[in-house]
Amino acid sequence: MYPVSRYLRPGSLQEAIALLQEYPGSRPIAGGTDLLVALKEKGVHCDTLVDLKGIPGLGHLRESEDGSVEMGALVTIAELLKSPVIRQRLPLLASAASLLGSYQVRQRATLGGNLCNASPAAETACPLLAMDARVRLVGPRGERVLRLADFFRAPGQTALERAEVLVGVECPGVADREGARYGGMYLKLGPRQAMDIAVVNVAVWLGVAGGRCVDARIALGAVGPVPFRARDAEEALVGRPLDAETIERAAVAAQQAARPIDDIRASAWYRREMVRNLVTRALSGTVAKVGRPDRG
Amino acid sequence: MDEVTVRVTVNGEARAVRVPVGMSLLEMLREVLGLTGTKYGCGAGDCGACTVLLDGKPVNSCLVLAAEVDGHVVTTIEGLGKAGLHPVQEAFVRHGAIQCGFCSPGMIMTAVGFLAENPHPSEAEVRAALAGNLCRCTGYAKIVQAVLEASRQLASLEHRRDAIRGGTP
Numbered sequence: 001m002y003p004v005s006r007y008l009r010p011g012s013l014q015e016a017i018a019l020l021q022e023y024p025g026s027r028p029i030a031g032g033t034d035l036l037v038a039l040k041e042k043g044v045h046c047d048t049l050v051d052l053k054g055i056p057g058l059g060h061l062r063e064s065e066d067g068s069v070e071m072g073a074l075v076t077i078a079e080l081l082k083s084p085v086i087r088q089r090l091p092l093l094a095s096a097a098s099l100l101g102s103y104q105v106r107q108r109a110t111l112g113g114n115l116c117n118a119s120p121a122a123e124t125a126c127p128l129l130a131m132d133a134r135v136r137l138v139g140p141r142g143e144r145v146l147r148l149a150d151f152f153r154a155p156g157q158t159a160l161e162r163a164e165v166l167v168g169v170e171c172p173g174v175a176d177r178e179g180a181r182y183g184g185m186y187l188k189l190g191p192r193q194a195m196d197i198a199v200v201n202v203a204v205w206l207g208v209a210g211g212r213c214v215d216a217r218i219a220l221g222a223v224g225p226v227p228f229r230a231r232d233a234e235e236a237l238v239g240r241p242l243d244a245e246t247i248e249r250a251a252v253a254a255q256q257a258a259r260p261i262d263d264i265r266a267s268a269w270y271r272r273e274m275v276r277n278l279v280t281r282a283l284s285g286t287v288a289k290v291g292r293p294d295r296g
Numbered sequence: 297m298d299e300v301t302v303r304v305t306v307n308g309e310a311r312a313v314r315v316p317v318g319m320s321l322l323e324m325l326r327e328v329l330g331l332t333g334t335k336y337g338c339g340a341g342d343c344g345a346c347t348v349l350l351d352g353k354p355v356n357s358c359l360v361l362a363a364e365v366d367g368h369v370v371t372t373i374e375g376l377g378k379a380g381l382h383p384v385q386e387a388f389v390r391h392g393a394i395q396c397g398f399c400s401p402g403m404i405m406t407a408v409g410f411l412a413e414n415p416h417p418s419e420a421e422v423r424a425a426l427a428g429n430l431c432r433c434t435g436y437a438k439i440v441q442a443v444l445e446a447s448r449q450l451a452s453l454e455h456r457r458d459a460i461r462g463g464t465p
Contacts, residue, residue: 102428
């Protein structure tokens with residue numbers, strides 16, 4: 001039995017926002033795979049659940065002509081995995097989705113829920129940060145759009161205001177620079193094959209043209225209070241040929257940007273070592289896929 | 297704690313029950329409906345012993361509120377195999393994939409849901425699909441073999457059914 005007094009199922013977004021305002025102890029529930037565990041085992045107090053699943057229009061997944069992708073907050077992780085749009089346009093997100101939880105959890109867990117739970121190790125965060133995602137929020141004061149990079153504030157905390165709901169995530173299309181080839185890799189380090197929270201998450205996305213890097217995104221998770229982009233590491237790559245020396249410089253810069261803690265899953269020292277290893281691996285792996293300096 | 301009326305189809309039968317809003321689907325199945333084939337293992341979505349099909353998809357019933365299934369369709373282990381055992385259950389028996397039996401309902405429900413979506417899986421895909429179901433007895437090998445064999449059985453059943461429908465031998 002979950003310690004909940006009230007369960008409400010609004011039929012519209014406006015109704016949901018009104019209910020979240022009316023009941024100060026309320027929380028929205030989507031997939032429930034994090035929230036219900038938190039209620040039972042982590043001392044999270046919430047006397048009223050506002051079920052978002054009855055609200056229409058939050059489950060869409062579409063690609064626009066300009067190549068941008070829009071995903072409703074209630075899209076499940078399983079739906080992300082099955083979507084050809086995601087596989088083609090956001091392959092890092094597809095990779096990450098396949099590593100989230102378990103088969104059963106993925107049927108219920110939602111994209112919005114994964115982001116709003118705001119674990120520093122959130123599976124979908126690094127791929128979306130690497131793709132410059134924005135989140136659409138709706139609340140009592142109306143609608144606003146934030147960069148995902150500004151959405152995570154602290155472990156478990158987001159920029160959501162009281163009674164505000166995340167309704168969608170958008171990723172801009174990949175800029176089509178002439179002759180550039182794009183690709184990336186998502187790596188998750190952890191002791192188990194599934195049902196595990198990452199020790200380190202790395203998402204890398206590169207654009208290569210004329211043997212040089214023209215675009216670089218490196219997002220790190222589980223090694224700081226929030227998932228983040230390693231900007232110095234990215235700058236170490238742009239404009240340079242992607243040889244071993246450049247990759248090493250970027251990996252070291254990423255390592256220096258990480259701010260991990262010691263916890264039950266790993267020590268800070270180990271996590272810093274693994275940042276360097278995984279960034280090296282992800283960069284080398286991506287280069288192997290999209291082009292080497294001598295192949296241009 | 298408020299109560300709510302849940303109208304849900306369970307194993308093909310329309311049910312209406314009044315439950316506390318904090319009750320999980322797992323508790324409702326076991327304690328209100330008396331369907332104890334679905335097991336309580338961890339209560340936190342880690343072990344998969346509580347797996348049932350919700351609208352055909354395998355879910356951890358400990359992480360679903362009874363209130364959330366109002367208007368939906370649930371299938372438990374008791375709902376498999378209309379006349380005799382389901383091919384997945386038969387394969388489990390044939391392969392010795394059941395020892396104490398506690399993980400088995402969850403394993404079988406996950407497998408049934410998974411094979412409906414992926415009828416010709418590789419071994420690696422089966423293992424990934426079952427990664428949310430823990431077994432302390434078998435070491436998983438026979439479970440994986442059983443699911444692979446069941447996939448072949450189900451595929452050949454479909455093939456025979458289609459062949460009959462299409463009129464070709």
